[in-house]
Amino acid sequence: MALETEHKRLDPATVEAGIRAVLDEPRRGAYFIAERGGEPAGTLMLTYEWSDWRNGDWWWIQSVYVAPASRRQGCYAALYRHVHEAAKATPRVCGLRLYVEHNNAGAQRTYESLGMVDAGYRMYEAAIPRD
Secondary structure, three states: OHHHHHOOOOOHHHHHHHHHHHHHOHHHOEEEEEEEOOEEEEEEEEEEEEEOOOOEEEEEEEEEEEOHHHOOOOHHHHHHHHHHHHHHHOOOEEEEEEOOOOOOHHHHHHHHHOOOOOOOOOOOOOOOOOO
16 A cells, blocks of 8 residues: 555554554544445554544544555445444544545545545644664
8 A cells, every 4th residue: 555655665564563553553543444345445544643622532544445446436435434433432532534646636636525624734643763
């Protein structure tokens, strides 16, 4: 998924350990999987960010992936609607956020069609290399 959208190669062992960390420690996040015909069709992960400004949690949508055969068929929309309804039903959740590559116009259209808006922020990072 990272290679397709961000042109980044990920270490499979690191990714597997990261997934296990979320599954083993639910405070870190949660995964949601959409199925078609009993087979995985799409996935997203939620993580949580406390906002002192809002006295609530932002739920961050991350690691979005929809299998090529399931794209443009409502798979992501179903995942998003499920998470959106869960957020509305959960006290102290102030909203949903995600980041998207600047040149991924297709994804941006999808998010906008579901009612999301460009929040006007740029993301910066300072990666810390680990061996």
